[in-house]
Amino acid sequence: MQRRTFLKYTAFLITAAAAPKAFAKPCYATFRSDSGVRDRLVKQKFFDVVYDDDIFLAKDKLPLLKTSLRRLKKIQRTVGYANFSLLDFDEALKIGKSYASIGPFSRQEIDFLEMIFYSQVKDYGFMGEKPIKNITGKIKKSRVKKIRSTGNYLYRGRAFELYRTIRKELGTQVILTSGVRSVMKQFLLFLNKAEKSRGNLSMASRSLAPPGYSFHGVGDFDVGKKGYGIYNFTEKFTGTNVYRRLADLGYLKFRYGPDNNLGVRFEPWHIKVI
Numbered sequence: 001m002q003r004r005t006f007l008k009y010t011a012f013l014i015t016a017a018a019a020p021k022a023f024a025k026p027c028y029a030t031f032r033s034d035s036g037v038r039d040r041l042v043k044q045k046f047f048d049v050v051y052d053d054d055i056f057l058a059k060d061k062l063p064l065l066k067t068s069l070r071r072l073k074k075i076q077r078t079v080g081y082a083n084f085s086l087l088d089f090d091e092a093l094k095i096g097k098s099y100a101s102i103g104p105f106s107r108q109e110i111d112f113l114e115m116i117f118y119s120q121v122k123d124y125g126f127m128g129e130k131p132i133k134n135i136t137g138k139i140k141k142s143r144v145k146k147i148r149s150t151g152n153y154l155y156r157g158r159a160f161e162l163y164r165t166i167r168k169e170l171g172t173q174v175i176l177t178s179g180v181r182s183v184m185k186q187f188l189l190f191l192n193k194a195e196k197s198r199g200n201l202s203m204a205s206r207s208l209a210p211p212g213y214s215f216h217g218v219g220d221f222d223v224g225k226k227g228y229g230i231y232n233f234t235e236k237f238t239g240t241n242v243y244r245r246l247a248d249l250g251y252l253k254f255r256y257g258p259d260n261n262l263g264v265r266f267e268p269w270h271i272k273v274i
């Protein structure tokens with residue numbers, strides 16, 4: 001399966017330069033980029049714009065992106081936000097079949113999801129490791145613990161103990177904004193970003209790890225300042241007292257630091273556990 005999807009893969013991608021205007025970049029500036037470290041750091045800093053060497057999904061795959069994503073969102077609404085964060089691939093397929101309002105994933109949608117999962121992400125700029133090797137990877141319910149009033153889970157052991165220690169030190173002003181994420185949860189987040197960027201996989205992967213590559217699947221989690229909303233996921237978070245306290249106490253060992261070499265924007269809210 002991996003080899004088959006890999007061989008088909010090249011047909012799924014085009015560069016920004018070749019992308020039809022209809023879906024390439026009508027509302028973004030396009031930047032001409034040179035190779036090298038400076039260029040990579042610029043892309044990570046200004047992650048939400050189109051660069052001339054960005055890689056897009058081929059136009060004929062966009063309908064599959066939309067229908068797969070719509071089905072995943074319906075499943076999340078059906079099973080609930082917290083349950084969805086643990087949901088695996090086989091369970092998602094089963095739920096699709098069981099609810100007429102969702103409908104089964106088509107063969108082409110399943111092939112599309114496999115293509116995204118097993119493709120060479122370095123081709124579109126993501127250089128991180130892949131902690132989850134199999135699209136059907138499961139999260140054992142006995143290994144995670146639901147964190148009250150957050151809608152999120154954490155792995156028992158190191159992750160939970162670290163979060164508990166942070167809460168003890170900083171009090172209720174620090175909150176858990178994202179915990180354990182299954183492969184399907186990461187699919188939903190990544191495809192959502194890919195859809196918003198009109199199929200630009202390079203731009204999507206500058207914002208978050210592709211499915212299989214997120215360490216939320218194995219232990220990492222995100223924290224924020226209570227009441228700070230979406231700003232918890234921006235560099236503004238570094239201006240908060242929560243961030244300063246975390247830094248002072250030595251809890252910030254960045255997975256994606258300010259000048260990382262993984263092709264990902266700086267994520268000051270992400271706590272590296274593994």
Ligand SMILES: [Zn+2]
Binds near residue numbers: 221
């Ligand atoms: Zn994170």
